[in-house]
Each structure stands twice: as C-alpha cells, then as structure tokens.
Amino acid sequence: MRWTLLVGLLCFAAGAGAGEVGQIKAAKGAVFLERQGQRLPATVGMPVQESDSLITGADGSAGVTFSDNSLLSVGPGSVLAIERYAFDSTTHSGHFEASLKKGTLAVVSGKMVKHSPDAMRVRTPSAIMGVRGTEFVVKVIEPGS
C-alpha cells in the first residue's frame, strides 16, 4: 500500500518534470536540443522541456515560444540552457531562468513577467539580467571559442 503511494508520487513528479514548457517554432541549419546528456536534432514543432539546452551550429538559428508567451531565439554558434521554468496559466505566476553560454540570444518577455517583474532571469558567464517586460538581445563571445 505504502509502496503504491510512493510509486504514484514518483510517477507524478516525473510527469511534471518532463512537461512541455515550450515549442520550437523556427529551426534553420544545424540545431540540437541537449536533454539528459543526449543530443537530439531539433525540428519545428518539437517540444522544449525544462533543463533542455538549445544548441546551434555555425549555420544554425532557432526560435522557441514558451507557454507564458515568452519568445526566445538564438543565432549561429549558440548554447542556451533553459535552467528553470514553471508557469501557472491561471495565476500567471512562475519563474524562468535561462543561461546563454555563448552565441547570440533575442528575448521577448511574456505573461509571467507582466504578472511579477522578478519572474525572469537571463544569465551570461559574467552577469545576471533581470527583465521588466521588454525585448532585448544578448551576445557572448568566449575567448578562443
């Protein structure tokens, strides 16, 4: 009995963790999603999950629409980690943390930032950006990369 409950809870937790948080709407050239150590070729329509990394080759670019209507896109030679994401479509509360390791990123913030201005953070190797309802772009060039 106790085991059934535990297994049930674990399944629920795994289900929630594996949820779709966004969808790839544009993909050109070499584009990959890195998920649990596996590198999957990314195509238009593919779901994006929390903890995925979006990776583009020298000729690649990709755009993602998230469930709170945030839009993110990356240019060539980029590595973008979707570190944390949660959004409640009823209350519009949530959190969004992404990290640009290298390359270029464009961001249009969505509903969760409108609801609470501290909900979204974007990191680079040197900085943390807080977002107050806006469009912005970020570029990171690593030495020798």
Added chain:
Amino acid sequence: MFALVFGALVILGAIYAQPAAREEIVVVLPSPDGHTGTVIVQRGGERYVLNQPFAASRLTGEQSATAQLSDAEVRQSFGVALEALPVPPTTFLLYFVTGTDELTDESKEELKQILAELKHRPVPDIMVVGHTDTVGELEANDLLSAQRAERMKGFLVEIGIPGRQIQTAGRGEREPLVPTADNIDEPRNRRVEINVR
C-alpha cells in the same frame, strides 16, 4: 613537409584570430509598439539599468561599460537571432448570428483574413473557446458554445492545420465579454476566441 608546416601555421592563425578575452553585450530594444522596457544587469558588484532604446551594457575582458548602439549595429550583430524570433501569440474574436453557429457577415469576412494569416505560422497551437449570450437555458448554451468552437475548428482543419493541434471548449454563458442580466440578446457575447500560439 611544406604542407604540414603550412597547415600548422593556418591552425595557429585561426587560434590567434579569436578574441583573447571574453566579450559580452546586452542591448534593450524598443518593442514594435514603440515601448521600451527595462533590463537590470548585475555584473559582479556593478548594477546597470538599461531602459532607453538600444542602451547597452558591454564587457570586454574585465572592462565593463555602458554604450548606446544604433538600430543598424544591432541588426549587424543580432540579425540572424532576431529573424528566428517566433510570431507573437495572439487572439482573434469572431461573432455569431443569434442562437446559431453561423458567423455574422462581418465575421465571415474576418475569418478569411484570419485563415490567411494562420497559413504563415509554422505549427500553430490553437485553443478555440466558444461563448453565448444569456438568452436561453444554461445547458442549451453550453451545447451551443461547444458547437460554435467545433465549427471554427472545422474551418481550421480545412486549411490544413492538423486537428491534434486544435483544442476546443465551450464556456456557455458563463464568461460574457459584456456582463448582462439573464435573457439579454447581446451580440458581443455570442463569440469565439481563437487563441493562437
């Protein structure tokens, strides 16, 4: 042997052509409606507030500075990324002839434009929500609102949007756009919302 030395030189050249230090830049853009939001950049102990169009914070090696870029400079550096930004999600409203799932003449025209626009969206995720006015019984209105949503889904499937990408719901008279007393013939409440992501 010569080829080998030449190859080594090319590789060395490629390595030294790369920047010796890390470079980063953050630029705030005006949105299409002309409004510019705010980005707060926290870098070590420094804090920069960017809230003017094309205001930037730049890091070169250990050197941090603010800068003002031009639209052209942003296009140059970020053109490919900006090009890949998805079309923003949007909502369309269409209205019905009283008591039916027939669109008004005006909404029929608008539907043509909406369908044309939807063709430009790759893999649209669509939620169609039907509503009624307060004329009639609650149960009958629940049914009618669901029919209205289903009818619209039919049009979307007809232009080639896969049915599995379209969800429908009927909210009956429970969510009026214009709150009214019961049994009020209010055209603005006889509607569907087509939410496209």
